Amino acid sequence: MCMKTYYSFNRDRLLSHLLTSFCALAAAGALLTLPSAEAVGPRARPEPASGEFFPCFNYAGPPRQVGENLIITFNISNWRTSTGTFIGSAEGTELDVVHRDGSITLHGTGLFTGSVNGRSGTFLLSYEGIGNAVTGHETLHFTVGHGTGDLAGLHAELTAEGDIGASNPGCDLSGAGTYNGWILFAP
Secondary structure, rough: HHHHHHHHHHHHHHHHHHHHHHHHHHHHHHHHHHOHHHOOOOOOOOOOOOEEEEEEEEOOOOOEEOOOOOEEEEEEEEEOEEOOOEEEEEEOOOOOOEEOOEEEEEEEEEEEEEEEEOOOEEEEEHHHHHHHHOEEEEEEEEEEEEEEEOOOEEEEEEEEEEEOOOOOOOOOOOEEEEEEEEEOOOO
């Protein structure tokens, strides 16, 4: 009886090793069928991005009081062309929540038309940030995607800072700021 149990144990162990070896060989064979990195081509690498932007804010409607907060919706465009990595203009909408203490939380979306490092097209941008109603200073985080034309495959992450000041012609409020971050043209 002891011999039979020992014999059965060895047979199960052998089958287990054979199955493991077969799976390992099948996985290795599958990997060999994939194209090498050289065959796919060079990988896209992030590139630095920086420049200036000049937003023009126009009230989309009257500000409204909700509890202790003031809600303001703006239509946004450029009163001057953006410079640096992104050359062009954007149009969109921004929603600001001005809190009782003067702090602002905001988010917006827009459509950029222009060029990025010499490539032309359009892309969607979205952003969120914080600001100060007393000083007019804002800090923002931008994400970029869904490009068209030469900007198809463009992705970007940007940090921006700026100040809202006196209005320029055609603007209820206007501002100026700088941005820094990275861009990536995906294949």
